[in-house]
Amino acid sequence: MQPEHNVYELNFSKIKTYLECPILYKYKYIEGKREGLVPASSLGVSIHRTLEEYHRNSNDPSELLSYYDDCWLGAGYSSAGEQMEWYLKGKKMLETYAQAEYERKTIVDSTEREFIFQEGPWTLRGKIDRTDKWPDGSWEVIDYKTGTDVDLSIPVTESLQLGIYAIGARRAWNMKTGRASYYFTAFNTKQSAPFEAFDEEKILATYIDIGKKIEVGDFEPNHKHCALCPFNNRCEHAKIEGE
Ligand code: SF4
Incomplete structure (x- = not known):
């Protein structure tokens, strides 16, 4: 089936x-x-x-x-x-x-938390590895990357993954201020960008464009x-x- x-x-x-x-x-x-x-x-x-x-x-x-x-x-x-x-x-x-x-200064608020929000007929979903709260009240949504074949020079604001996580955190969970981060476990390093640094319009347009191609069977x-x-x-x- x-x-x-x-x-x-x-x-x-x-x-x-x-x-x-x-x-x-x-x-x-x-x-x-x-x-x-x-x-x-x-x-x-x-x-x-x-x-x-x-x-x-x-x-x-x-x-x-x-x-x-x-x-x-x-x-x-x-x-x-x-x-x-x-x-x-x-x-x-x-x-x-x-x-x-x-040395962690944040409090881990959740793991594997799911977000879901609507954009017109489209339902956008995601599951975020970890969500932290900073002492100043801001949020951090974190995705773990365990591989070694990663290019650390690419700005995280270009990531369609962190981008949708930043949008999801704001839209679905009402997190007003915060950042979205990749935690590269093999390199013990984190790369982050504030939620507002991601181009929401462009990211959603990319998702929906691809959604429309799938809808018409463009394979x-x-x-x-x-x-x-x-x-x-x-x-x-x-x-x-x-x-
Ligand atoms: S093997 Fe087939 S599915 Fe995989 S990339 Fe090539 S064409 Fe696409």
Whole structure:
């Protein structure tokens, strides 16, 4: 049975997938095909689960690694050796995260909180990894990035993900002042921008433009993405340069 596809409901994952390749969007969201886990995505799940459980239940940095063991996901690795190698990478990230926790000045208000708001016929949704409150009463919405293949020189105000989070925080949760941040766990660094630094009109227009293309079934392959695509061994449109 195919999943129900609500064309009027948009979130960052859908937009990202459509921008990577419209056919990939069709596979994932209309036909319900699943992308298997690989080491980097599996570690990402383990770290996200760990931080969610830790902030929800403890906030004592010395306990963080025991949450890691409880939340570890062993899927997506080809051997026990490979799994151990990635487990240690994650452990290192969390040791650094725990150190930074001792100096945190904010109060964690929520984890994995969902926002939803309407823009005309479009429903915009998102789930934010962590929401903090600063002593001055301002807010910070945080998305964890666990990968190492990130370009830290791109301004966060260009992010369609943080952009919709900043808009969602204001529209759905009435957070008047605050910032949206990426927390790069592998680099122990955070990049932030105030809510008002994101161009709300442009970001919503981008989401809705893509929504309209999905609505009319505009699904052309983007071959530039084929080499990296998790479906490239089962997609009839795949075209990889040099093959
Ligand atoms: S293999 Fe290429 S054409 Fe097929 S879904 Fe992936 S990116 Fe798109």
